[in-house]
Structures are given as structure tokens and as C-alpha cells.
Amino acid sequence: MRIAMIGTGYVGLVSGTCFSEFGIDVTCVDKDAAKIEKLHQNVMPIYEPGLDDMVAANVEAGRLAFTTDLKAAVKDADAVFIAVGTPSRRGDGHADLSYVYAAAEEIADAMTGYTVVVTKSTVPVGTGDEVERIIRARRPDAEFDVVSNPEFLREGSAINDFMRPDRVVIGTESEKARKVMKQLYRVLYLIETPIAFTSRRTSELIKYAGNTFLATKITFINEIADLCEKVGADVHDVAKGIGLDGRIGKKFLHPGPGYGGSCFPKDTLALVKTARDYDAPLRIVETVVAVNDARKKQMAERVIAACGGSVKGRTVAVLGLTFKPNTDDMRDSPSIDIVTALVEAGAAVKAFDPEGMEEARKLLPAGVEYCKDAYATMPGAHCAVIITEWNEFRALDLKKVKSLLASPAIVDLRNVYAPEEMAELGFAYTSIGRP
Structure with a gap:
């Protein structure tokens, strides 16, 4: 054929x-x-x-x-x-x-x-x-x-x-x-x-319904993570506890800075528009879109808080720019909102991504400095933030990281590290949905 x-x-x-x-x-x-x-x-x-x-x-x-x-x-x-x-x-x-x-x-x-x-x-x-x-x-x-x-x-x-x-x-x-x-x-x-x-129309709708459901799961667990922080619960244990229910499943229940990429953002928007055109509005999906957009912007506030409430005149090390690992795709990546907000707040941003920096240059503010590896972002930085969970960021030499940073603050938006380990090493460590 x-x-x-x-x-x-x-x-x-x-x-x-x-x-x-x-x-x-x-x-x-x-x-x-x-x-x-x-x-x-x-x-x-x-x-x-x-x-x-x-x-x-x-x-x-x-x-x-x-x-x-x-x-x-x-x-x-x-x-x-x-x-x-x-x-x-x-x-x-x-x-x-x-x-x-x-x-x-x-x-x-x-x-x-x-x-x-x-x-x-x-x-x-x-x-x-x-x-x-x-x-x-x-x-x-x-x-x-x-x-x-x-x-x-x-x-x-x-x-x-x-x-x-x-x-x-x-x-x-x-x-x-x-x-x-x-x-x-x-x-x-x-x-x-x-x-x-x-039928042809059913097939077309299956794609949108599938992606929108996954986007909804991501947004749901992100909001549960916020609640966990308020009540002293651990979002990973919550996710495991509900994910073991066969009706729910464990996939797409990992908290983070919000969904991005080439599919979920545009597909949720397109399905909302189609539903409105047919006078069958999808209120849940409309809320998912709004909550996810707001969440990306809120992540920058966490970084600013970790720097004592202001990043003006300070340096922030950013690890990971693509919307997920193993791709160079920057479309609607949370890093765009986060880095832009940090620059607008007066921060000097030094960033590294294994595959996404060429695309990032087209989308991020002109003042961002791109580095050769993760450690090159850190000398003199007042905070390091993990935005994308590339494998190489899971095994950083944390003692070396601490020696390079001007202050030992890490904002881990992917929960790569254990809070107890980071505390023992003397880091001021912020993660998502964990005490």
C-alpha cells in the first residue's frame, strides 16, 4: 500500500x-x-x-x-x-x-x-x-x-x-x-x-473528550494539592489513595505548575467553543481552562515568596523550560508565564533546558541568560526553581547546588525531591501539596 x-x-x-x-x-x-x-x-x-x-x-x-x-x-x-x-x-x-x-x-x-x-x-x-x-x-x-x-x-x-x-x-x-x-x-x-x-463525528469528538478529561484530572489534583498545603496533608498519598480505585486510575494525578504543550491548551479551548456553538456549554471544562491559566501565573508568586517577597535585583536559576521532559516543545509551557512574571518583577533569570532552549529564545523575555548545564545557572542565584522534571534534574549533587547558590532556596514545582532530605541538607525547600 x-x-x-x-x-x-x-x-x-x-x-x-x-x-x-x-x-x-x-x-x-x-x-x-x-x-x-x-x-x-x-x-x-x-x-x-x-x-x-x-x-x-x-x-x-x-x-x-x-x-x-x-x-x-x-x-x-x-x-x-x-x-x-x-x-x-x-x-x-x-x-x-x-x-x-x-x-x-x-x-x-x-x-x-x-x-x-x-x-x-x-x-x-x-x-x-x-x-x-x-x-x-x-x-x-x-x-x-x-x-x-x-x-x-x-x-x-x-x-x-x-x-x-x-x-x-x-x-x-x-x-x-x-x-x-x-x-x-x-x-x-x-x-x-x-x-x-x-461514525466520523463520534471519532472527532473522542479525541477532544479524551484530552479534555486528562486536562481535568491534572487540574483537579493541582487544586487538591493547594488544599493539602492548607490542611497539612500529602498530595502524593492522596493521589495514590484515589488512584488505586480502578474507576479513577493513577495516571495524570501528579501535581505541578499546570498543563501545557501542543494539545491540552488548544483542545480544551476548541471543545469549549464547539460546545457553546451547539448551545451545550461545558462548565467543567470552562473552569479547567480558567484554573489552569491562573495556576501558571501563581507559580511565579511561589518563587517570589521563596526569595523573601521580592526578586528585584536578584538572580533566579530556572531548571527546565519545555512543558514536559523528552521534548523540545515550548508551546504553552508553564515556564513562559513563570519566567515572564519573574523578569517583570525585576529578577535576572539564568535558565537551562536539555532540549528546549532554542525554542525558548523565541518565546521568553530577551533578558534571559541561557546556560550550558544546570549548575551553570546557580552561581550567585538567590533561588533555584525546577519547572520541568528532566531526569538529570532528579539526581543533582545537592551539596554542590548549595555551595553555588547565594541562598539555599529551592522551589520544586515537580516534587522531584523529598522534603525531609532537603531539610537535612539545610535548604529552604518549597514543593507542591506537601507539608
């Missing part, structure tokens, strides 16, 4: 590469000629562990190719995946579908013979209907079906998520399209992966 993957962003590049690992001939398409040229040189536009090796192996095997020529890629494809960006639209928070619809127009002009057009991008309910209308308007005689096949990839573990998923969701009412999709996912059938066939 042959497929074309339109878009070489996070979803398109990972999905296309993994399909080629399944033995399918894949051509990934992007309008950005510079990005395609770098991919030809095996230079990845994103950081994802193991992706460069898998790309190189499948290119060498002749199963994976990259091009700017959409027409050539689509012409002989059995299926064409739309995996372009759907960022939040300015003003109303709705998903910007202009890239999806532009891709649909180009696909319509390039198709020859029966083609399954698959929306892999995260799109609001009804987008598949519009994609079908666009293609039908341009090609009334074309043979095609539009299918929804949302992605469930976690940055940092995306390859494993694609190759060994919890489930695959496919939205279509066409038996012909079902056969094509079954063939594409044949490898997963063989390992008995649950594959759910639904």
Missing part, C-alpha cells in the same frame, strides 16, 4: 515514519522546502527519542520519502492523511482549520482513482463533513471517502504510542474505507490492539 502524509510536523512525521515501519510505502509532504531538505539530511525538525534512527532506517529501505510535491505524492496513494496544524484561532480560541481546508483542496486536485482521505489532525466535530464538501465541490466525479483517525501521541514517547497504542479510533460509515484502514493497521490487528470503528 501507498500513503501520502500531508504535513511533517509532530503528528505527520511520527505517524508517517511509523507507518513505513509497518512496511507501507509513505511519502511525507510539506510546503517548507528547507524542512524537507533537512529531512533528506536526517535532521529532525522536532526532538523525539529514537525518531531520527527510525527515519534513517526506513529511508534507506526505500519505504519513506520526503517531498514538496503534493500532487506526485497523492496521485498514486491509496490513502492521504491530513496532518497539518490546527492552532487556536486568535479571538475565540476555536481551532484554525485553514490549513486543513487548503490541504483538502490540493488533495482534490491531485487524486486519481479511489482515495481514502484521512483527517489525522485534531479537528472539531463536523470538520470531516466540510472536507468532504470541499473535495466534492472541486471533483464531483471523484471516488473517495473522508475518514477521521485521531492521533493519541504523547510527546517523548510518541513512537511507542503509535506502535503499541491503547486503541485506534477510526470514524467512517463506508465499508470500502474500513477495508483500507484495516489494511493500514493490519500490524496492530495482529497484536490484538483494540480498534474502534465509529
Whole structure:
């Protein structure tokens, strides 16, 4: 089988590469000629562990190719995946579908013979209907079906998520399209992966509902953490106690500075907008969005408090900038709000992140100093703050840290360290939701 993957962003590049690992001939398409040229040189536009090796192996095997020529890629494809960006639209928070619809127009002009057009991008309910209308308007005689096949990839573990998923969701009412999709996912059938066939609109909603539920769990435990601090309870014990209930589950119950990244912020906003458009407002989700936005800003206040109530003229060492470890993604990362607030309050910020500093330079205030490693941020700093739980921050030489800091204050927004250990070492230690 042959497929074309339109878009070489996070979803398109990972999905296309993994399909080629399944033995399918894949051509990934992007309008950005510079990005395609770098991919030809095996230079990845994103950081994802193991992706460069898998790309190189499948290119060498002749199963994976990259091009700017959409027409050539689509012409002989059995299926064409739309995996372009759907960022939040300015003003109303709705998903910007202009890239999806532009891709649909180009696909319509390039198709020859029966083609399954698959929306892999995260799109609001009804987008598949519009994609079908666009293609039908341009090609009334074309043979095609539009299918929804949302992605469930976690940055940092995306390859494993694609190759060994919890489930695959496919939205279509066409038996012909079902056969094509079954063939594409044949490898997963063989390992008995649950594959759910639904209506197209149901499939589109599953993606948003799933991400929004996870965002709600994160926000819930963050608010419970605040309560724990007031009553003298330990949020980790609370999370374990409720997570052992099979109806709740233990995942996404780790307290922190709020969710960020490429999915949860924009997907919660888009679902709120869709619900309002259909006069079925989601009050819980609206609250989740508001609480999470406020929480990121509140984290800077914790750092300021740890510095005695003011950071004016003081230096703060920041460890971790990406929204989570094992990615270079800075989109909606809590660090943006935290670092910006600290700079505005008069702090000098020295920061380090293993993968995210290049992206951070585009988003953080100009005065931030970027350092070569974690320890380089600390000399003369009045406080160190852990924002992202990269593994290398879990095993710092704490005696060395104490010797470098101007005052032994650490604000641990990921609860990497044990309060008792930090107290014994003489740190003024602040964490989340623990006595």
C-alpha cells in the first residue's frame, strides 16, 4: 500500500515514519522546502527519542520519502492523511482549520482513482463533513471517502504510542474505507490492539473528550494539592489513595505548575467553543481552562515568596523550560508565564533546558541568560526553581547546588525531591501539596 502524509510536523512525521515501519510505502509532504531538505539530511525538525534512527532506517529501505510535491505524492496513494496544524484561532480560541481546508483542496486536485482521505489532525466535530464538501465541490466525479483517525501521541514517547497504542479510533460509515484502514493497521490487528470503528463525528469528538478529561484530572489534583498545603496533608498519598480505585486510575494525578504543550491548551479551548456553538456549554471544562491559566501565573508568586517577597535585583536559576521532559516543545509551557512574571518583577533569570532552549529564545523575555548545564545557572542565584522534571534534574549533587547558590532556596514545582532530605541538607525547600 501507498500513503501520502500531508504535513511533517509532530503528528505527520511520527505517524508517517511509523507507518513505513509497518512496511507501507509513505511519502511525507510539506510546503517548507528547507524542512524537507533537512529531512533528506536526517535532521529532525522536532526532538523525539529514537525518531531520527527510525527515519534513517526506513529511508534507506526505500519505504519513506520526503517531498514538496503534493500532487506526485497523492496521485498514486491509496490513502492521504491530513496532518497539518490546527492552532487556536486568535479571538475565540476555536481551532484554525485553514490549513486543513487548503490541504483538502490540493488533495482534490491531485487524486486519481479511489482515495481514502484521512483527517489525522485534531479537528472539531463536523470538520470531516466540510472536507468532504470541499473535495466534492472541486471533483464531483471523484471516488473517495473522508475518514477521521485521531492521533493519541504523547510527546517523548510518541513512537511507542503509535506502535503499541491503547486503541485506534477510526470514524467512517463506508465499508470500502474500513477495508483500507484495516489494511493500514493490519500490524496492530495482529497484536490484538483494540480498534474502534465509529461514525466520523463520534471519532472527532473522542479525541477532544479524551484530552479534555486528562486536562481535568491534572487540574483537579493541582487544586487538591493547594488544599493539602492548607490542611497539612500529602498530595502524593492522596493521589495514590484515589488512584488505586480502578474507576479513577493513577495516571495524570501528579501535581505541578499546570498543563501545557501542543494539545491540552488548544483542545480544551476548541471543545469549549464547539460546545457553546451547539448551545451545550461545558462548565467543567470552562473552569479547567480558567484554573489552569491562573495556576501558571501563581507559580511565579511561589518563587517570589521563596526569595523573601521580592526578586528585584536578584538572580533566579530556572531548571527546565519545555512543558514536559523528552521534548523540545515550548508551546504553552508553564515556564513562559513563570519566567515572564519573574523578569517583570525585576529578577535576572539564568535558565537551562536539555532540549528546549532554542525554542525558548523565541518565546521568553530577551533578558534571559541561557546556560550550558544546570549548575551553570546557580552561581550567585538567590533561588533555584525546577519547572520541568528532566531526569538529570532528579539526581543533582545537592551539596554542590548549595555551595553555588547565594541562598539555599529551592522551589520544586515537580516534587522531584523529598522534603525531609532537603531539610537535612539545610535548604529552604518549597514543593507542591506537601507539608
